[in-house]
Amino acid sequence: MREAFGRIISELGDEHKDLMVLTADVGNSTKAVYFREKFPNRYFNVGISEQHLIDFAAGLAATGKLPVVAGFAMFLMRAWEQIRNTVCRMNLNVKIVATHSGYSDYNDGSSHQSLEDIALMRVLPRMKVVVPADSWEVRRSLPVILREPGPIYYRIGRDYSPPITESFKYDFKIGEATVLKDGSDLVIIGAGVVLWDAIKVAEKLEQMNISTAVIDMTTIKPIDEKVIETYARKTGRIVTIEEHNVIGGLGSAVSEVVVKKYPVPIRMVGASDFGRSARSQRELLDYYKINDKSLMNASLELLRLKS
Numbered sequence: 001m002r003e004a005f006g007r008i009i010s011e012l013g014d015e016h017k018d019l020m021v022l023t024a025d026v027g028n029s030t031k032a033v034y035f036r037e038k039f040p041n042r043y044f045n046v047g048i049s050e051q052h053l054i055d056f057a058a059g060l061a062a063t064g065k066l067p068v069v070a071g072f073a074m075f076l077m078r079a080w081e082q083i084r085n086t087v088c089r090m091n092l093n094v095k096i097v098a099t100h101s102g103y104s105d106y107n108d109g110s111s112h113q114s115l116e117d118i119a120l121m122r123v124l125p126r127m128k129v130v131v132p133a134d135s136w137e138v139r140r141s142l143p144v145i146l147r148e149p150g151p152i153y154y155r156i157g158r159d160y161s162p163p164i165t166e167s168f169k170y171d172f173k174i175g176e177a178t179v180l181k182d183g184s185d186l187v188i189i190g191a192g193v194v195l196w197d198a199i200k201v202a203e204k205l206e207q208m209n210i211s212t213a214v215i216d217m218t219t220i221k222p223i224d225e226k227v228i229e230t231y232a233r234k235t236g237r238i239v240t241i242e243e244h245n246v247i248g249g250l251g252s253a254v255s256e257v258v259v260k261k262y263p264v265p266i267r268m269v270g271a272s273d274f275g276r277s278a279r280s281q282r283e284l285l286d287y288y289k290i291n292d293k294s295l296m297n298a299s300l301e302l303l304r305l306k307s
Contacts, residue, residue, distance in 0.1 A: 001099075001132060001135050001158075002031045002100075002159070003159075004136075004138040004139060004161075005030070005032075005070075005097060006030070006031025006032060006033070006035070008138065008142050009097075009142065010035045010037070010038045010039070013042065015143075016066055018066045019065075019066045019146065020042045020044065020060055020066065020067050020068070021039075021042065021043050021044070021067075021070060022044045022045075022056060022057050022069050022070070023045050023071060024046055024047065024048055024050050024052075025045055025047050025048045026070070026072060027043075027070070030071065030072075031099075032070040050071060050075055050076055050078045051078060051079045051081075051082050053069055053079065054069065054076075054079040054082040054087060055082050055086055057069050057087070058082070058087050058094060061087075061093045061094050062092060066095075066146065067093075067094055069094060069096045070097045070099065071096075071097075071098065072098070072100045072112065073099065073101035073102075073155060074112050074113065074114040074117070077114065077116070080120055083127075087127075087151045088124045088125060088126045088127050088151055092151060093149055093150060093151070095145055095146065095151075095152050095154060096151070096152065096154065097156065098114070098117060098155050100114070100157065100158045101114050101117065101156060101243070102114065102115065102281075103278075103281050103285060104158035104159070104281050106275075106279070106281045107278070107279070108277070109275065109276060110275045110276055113274070115245045115271045115274070116248070117153075117155065118131070118220060119244075119245065119247065121153040121221075122253065123248070124151075127151050127152070127153055128148070128151070128222065129155070129219070130152060130153070130154050130218060131155045131191040131219075131220055132154075133164045133190075133191070133195045133216050133218065134162065134163060134164045134165055134193065135161045136163070136165045136166045137164075137165045137172065137218060138156060140170075140172040141154075141218065142154075144172050144174060148174055157192070157193060157243075157281070159281075160282060164196050165178070165180070168180065174219050174222070175222040175223075175224060176224055177189075177217045177219070177224035177227045178215070178216040178218065179215055179227070180195070180198075180214045180215065180216050181212065181213055183202070184213070184235060185210050185235055185303065186205065186213070186235050186237045186302065187213040187215060187232075187234070187235045187237065187238050188201065188213070188214050188239045188240075189215045189228070189231075189254055190215070190216065190217065190240065190242065191216070191217045191218060191250050192242065194241045194242060194269075195214070195216055197285075197290075197292040198214045199214055201292050201295045201296050202214045204292075205299060210299075210303065212299070213231055213234075215227060215231065217250060220249075221253070223253050223254070223257060228254055229258075229261040229262050232262040233262050235264075237265055238254060238264060238265070238266045238267075238302075239268075239295060239299050239302060240254050240266065240267075240268050240269065241270065241295055242290075243271070243285070243290060245270060245272065246272060250270070251266070251268030251269075265305055267298035267302055269289075269294050269295050269298055271288055271290065273288075
């Protein structure tokens, strides 16, 4: 996904003459350097100083520019105060592209792995939170993100990006979920690369004559309340899966809607602790049981409940 981001943002530089890309000495790692190669006068490296990075972006936005900040998700959290006080309070048009999210920085361990950032960002007034499922959804969503006014937190991973939405035909819209598969007995709601596991489980459940819907909740804030309520009423059972802590993340966001609109049983699959070093992101997802096996167990548990 970071490769897709780098190439697409450099393409969009021609359309958006005020677009500027900023980084905190991680241009190579985030692939923001593709933009520098094409637009060297619109690319800025502030050094390893995320707080200055956000304040610099805020200043550019205040003068009518379109700043895109690229950094590691974990270390952008150092600047949460600046994001809150400078960007969100003033409702500035700053786009924060957080790469290496979740377990995707697998070999650097828990200090580099961000499993709390969605919770921190979605609590901020005026901040929108977008989590693409794969590189194809990056291509669909990034142009829309740049046209949307106001602050946006755009969360992507590092390298692991199984094909989830490649074969689907749809236009990305902020605040609208995408139904990847319809169903009437159970709905699985996910965001990010773990939707691959959701689709895998749905296929297995279909073989057991269990009609299973899969929803790509790309926009976690503002969340698509309409589609959540529709499938809560239609299926009576919801399972969520996310590469993030279940406290404050997608599962919490879905639960907040369900408790207001149409209460149904929910099970959440996600993280509950810090990560660790590993040989791959997939290894960590399996180790922490954020995978198809846990999703299947949660689904079957809900299906055993009396309607």
